Amino acid sequence: MPRIAAYDDVKDGKKSRNPPGGGTSWRTDFMRPPEGVKEPMAFLAEGTPHRVIKPHFHEVDQFQVIVSGGGVIGKHPLSLNAVHFSRAHTPYGPLTGAEEGVGFLTLRAQWDPGAQYLDKDKDKLVAVPNRKPWQVTEAPKFEGNADVNIHAFNDIKDERGLAAYALKLAPNAQVAGPDASKGNGQYLIVTKGSVNYQGKEYKAISIGFTKPDEGYFPIVAGPEGVEALVLNFPRLEMAKAIVPEASKSKELRVWQCLLCSFSYDEAKGMPDEGIAAGTRWEDVPESWICPDCGTSKADFDMAVVA
Numbered sequence: 668m669p670r671i672a673a674y675d676d677v678k679d680g681k682k683s684r685n686p687p688g689g690g691t692s693w694r695t696d697f698m699r700p701p702e703g704v705k706e707p708m709a710f711l712a713e714g715t716p717h718r719v720i721k722p723h724f725h726e727v728d729q730f731q732v733i734v735s736g737g738g739v740i741g742k743h744p745l746s747l748n749a750v751h752f753s754r755a756h757t758p759y760g761p762l763t764g765a766e767e768g769v770g771f772l773t774l775r776a777q778w779d780p781g782a783q784y785l786d787k788d789k790d791k792l793v794a795v796p797n798r799k800p801w802q803v804t805e806a807p808k809f810e811g812n813a814d815v816n817i818h819a820f821n822d823i824k825d826e827r828g829l830a831a832y833a834l835k836l837a838p839n840a841q842v843a844g845p846d847a848s849k850g851n852g853q854y855l856i857v858t859k860g861s862v863n864y865q866g867k868e869y870k871a872i873s874i875g876f877t878k879p880d881e882g883y884f885p886i887v888a889g890p891e892g893v894e895a896l897v898l899n900f901p902r903l904e905m906a907k908a909i910v911p912e913a914s915k916s917k918e919l920r921v922w923q924c925l926l927c928s929f930s931y932d933e934a935k936g937m938p939d940e941g942i943a944a945g946t947r948w949e950d951v952p953e954s955w956i957c958p959d960c961g962t963s964k965a966d967f968d969m970a971v972v973a
Contacts, residue, residue: 668881669855669864669875669876669877669878669881669884670698670707670875670876671855671862671864671869671873671874671875671876672697672698672709672873672874672875673869673870673872673873674695674697674711674871674872674873675870677695677696677697678695680695680696681693681694681695682694682695686718686720689718690714690715690716690717690718691714691715691718692712692713692714692715692718693711693712693713693714694710694711694712694713695710695711695713696709696710697709697710697711697772697874698710698874698876700777700778701778702778703778704778705777705778706777706778707774707775707776707777707852707854707876708773708774708775708777708778708779709772709773709774709775709854709874709876710772710773711734711770711771711772711773711872712770712771712772712773713735713768713769713770714764714768714769714770715764715768716764716765716766716767716768717763717764717765717766718763718764718768718769719761719762719763719764720760720761720762720763720782721760721761721784721785721786721961722758722759722760722761722784722785722786722960722961722962723758723759723760723782723783723784723785723788724753724756724757724758724759724782724783724785724788724792725753725755725756725775725779725781725782725783726755726756726779726780726783727755727775727776727777727778727779728752728753728754728755728775728776728851728900728901729752729753729755729773729774729775729779730750730751730752730772730773730774730775730831730854730898730900731750731751731752731753731771731772731773731774732748732749732750732751732771732772732774732856732858732896732898733745733746733747733748733749733769733770733771734747734748734770734771734772734858734872735747735767735768735769735770736764736765736767736768736769736770737764737765737767737769738762738763738764738765738769739762739763740759740760740761740762740763740804741759741760741761741957741958741959741960741961742940742958742959743804743958743959745769745771745804746806748806748807748809748858748896749804749805749806749807750804750805750806750807750820750823750831750896750898751802751803751804752802752803752804752823752829752831752898753801753802754799754800754801754802754906756792756795756798756800757800757801757802757927757928757960758785758792758800758926758927758959758960758961758962759802759927759959759960760960760961761961772856772872772874774854774856774874774898776851776852776900785926785960785961785962789926792926793925793926797905799905799906799907799928800926800927800928801825801906801928802927802928802959803822803823805820805821805822805823805831807820807831807833807896808833809833809834809835809859809894810833810835811835813837814836814837814840815834815836815837815840815841815842816834816835816836817832817833817834817842817845818832818833818834819831819832820832820833823898825901825906825907826906826907827850827901827902827904827906828849828850828851828899828900828901828902829850829899829900829901830845830849830850830897830898830899831896831897831898831899832845832896832897832898832899833894833895833896834886834893834894834895834896834897835892835893835894836860836886836888836892836893836894836895837888837892838888838889838890838891838892839887839888839889839890840887840888840892841885841886841887841888842886843883843884843885843886844877844883844884844885844886844897845883845897845899846882846883847877847878847879847881847882847883847884847899848879848880848882849879849899849902850879850899850900850901850902851879851900851901851902851903852876852877852878852879852899852900853876853877853884853897853898853899853900854874854875854876854896854897854898855873855874855875855876855877855884855886855895855896855897856872856873856874856875856895856896856897856898857869857870857871857872857873857874857875857893857894857895858871858872858894858895858896859871859893859894859895860888860889860891860892860893860894861873861888861889861890861891861893862875862886862887862888862889862893862895863887863888863889864885864887868889870889884897919932919933919934919945919947920933920948920969920970921933921969921970922948922967922968922969922970923967923968923969923970924957924959924960924962924966924967925966925967925968926957926960926962926966927957927959927960927962929957929958929959929960930970931948931951931967933945933946933947933948937958940955940958942955948964948967951964
């Protein structure tokens with residue numbers, strides 16, 4: 668049977684700590700399995716303004732959802748309700764909070780031992796066999812005037828069942844959530860309004876989890892309607908490599924980060940960072956860092972393009 672928990676039910680378990688980088692952080696667990704148990708793991712992480720979480724990776728697939736404040740992850744701006752997905756053993760960051768700080772949900776289909784940082788665990792990362800690093804950040808679209816509106820994310824998807832959806836339901840409208848059996852478990856995140864489940868109203872923020880053998884989560888909007896995210900984990904099978912699109916000119920090359928798979932295409936450059944289209948890799952400043960994981964040029968190599 669799918670499970671669900673509301674922030675009001677778990678907020679008394681909120682814990683604070685003073686991380687090594689300074690400031691204060693808080694963690695509120697929605698779902699926390701015993702150490703080593705392969706059950707869903709979901710918590711709210713909050714931090715003081717401008718707190719920086721250094722580039723790191725995890726051993727399992729992971730979603731993160733921005734629920735308050737903002738900031739950047741790597742060099743990518745984070746808006747309210749933005750969703751970040753990272754495959755297992757894919758480094759990302761730094762994650763830097765804005766002036767108002769940042770609050771984000773961390774969602775895993777199973778237990779993970781915690782962050783492993785590039786400054787001390789890089790050798791362990793590169794030693795992982797058959798690693799297929801990949802990550803993506805995308806904002807949802809809660810749009811439409813029908814009683815039930817469902818929008819699939821454009822970029823959060825793969826051949827193993829990875830998927831993300833934005834749902835907007837009118838008051839008391841009902842719909843069966845997307846089929847959880849196509850992946851490795853599925854989260855429902857109530858971001859606005861509420862849902863009714865087994866005779867109880869669950870207001871934002873609430874988090875539900877459906878295992879693959881449980882099929883569908885019955886979504887019933889509350890009296891004010893609901894906006895929600897449905898995040899489907901990919902199946903636990905070998906992922907295909909993400910091969911970057913080749914430059915049209917054979918003389919220009921594509922370079923790929925060996926840690927996180929971000930690609931720099933000489934034909935396209937990075938105009939937003941002042942690197943014009945056609946800029947050769949050797950002409951990219953040595954101070955430039957990977958926008959996804961913060962590593963240096965030394966961890967890039969020419970990509971093998973089919």
